[in-house]
């Protein structure tokens with residue numbers, strides 16, 4: 001995620017849900033740290049992201065002046081890592097910095113809106129000098145969830161933890177008495193945006209699961225109909241043979 005523009009915490013939560021769901025260990029790299037005017041502001045930005053991503057390492061880096069790169073090299077060495085992010089976030093620039101070579105083509109973002117130009121169009125498996133591999137990918141236009149309930153739960157771990165203290169086990173944290181989540185909102189322990197975001201992703205996930213189920217049911221029905229028709233045709237063919 002680039003620090004050049006406004007941080008989109010909702011997008012970070014979405015990416016994280018998918019990353020957790022996939023079984024990968026997410027790591028948030030905040031690129032273009034050199035564009036943040038001072039260290040205090042950078043500290044605040046990192047803190048905001050850390051609150052959004054409990055249990056995930058957040059690493060500000062600058063490919064331009066090399067800040068934070070050593071830490072990143074240490075984390076990705078020896079393993080298999082995939083760079084995910086929007087176009088223009090600086091994924092390929094980071095890949096080149098980690099490789100110590102200009103392997104990937106990099107292009108300036110469009111000045112007016114800071115968006116990328118979708119420079120990388122294929123997935124590229126690159127061997128890291130310190131061992132391990134790095135996969136550079138094309139910038140994602142949007143992130144939709146795909147049955148990622150476990151991932152969503154992991155991103156919002158602190159809400160689940162609070163939920164264990166609710167009076168009712170099946171508390172929806174809407175208006176129930178003795179709701180620990182709502183109490184945490186009231187006391188300021190939990191941010192309102194965070195709960196809203198959690199609800200949104202849970203709802204979206206439920207819609208996807210429902211849709212997939214409906215599609216699955218329709219497919220099964222179609223399959224039965226096809227098998228039924230085939231069976232009937234086979235029977236008729238047999239009968240035809242018997243008749244002649």
Ligand SMILES: Nc1nc2c(ncn2[C@@H]2O[C@H](COP(=O)(O)OP(=O)(O)OP(=O)(O)O)[C@@H](O)[C@H]2O)c(=O)[nH]1
Nearest residue numbers: 063087088089090091092093107108118119120139
């Ligand atoms: N100031 C600054 N600019 C950077 C940094 N890293 C990347 N950029 C610039 O950001 C622009 C986009 O970089 P890319 O590496 O092509 O971005 P990408 O994420 O690979 O984009 P796609 O391939 O389109 O997905 C380029 O102009 C880079 O020079 C950085 O650390 N600091």
Ligand SMILES: [Mg+2]
Nearest residue numbers: 091092119120
């Ligand atoms: Mg690229």
Ligand SMILES: [Zn+2]
Nearest residue numbers: 166171173179
């Ligand atoms: Zn509750």
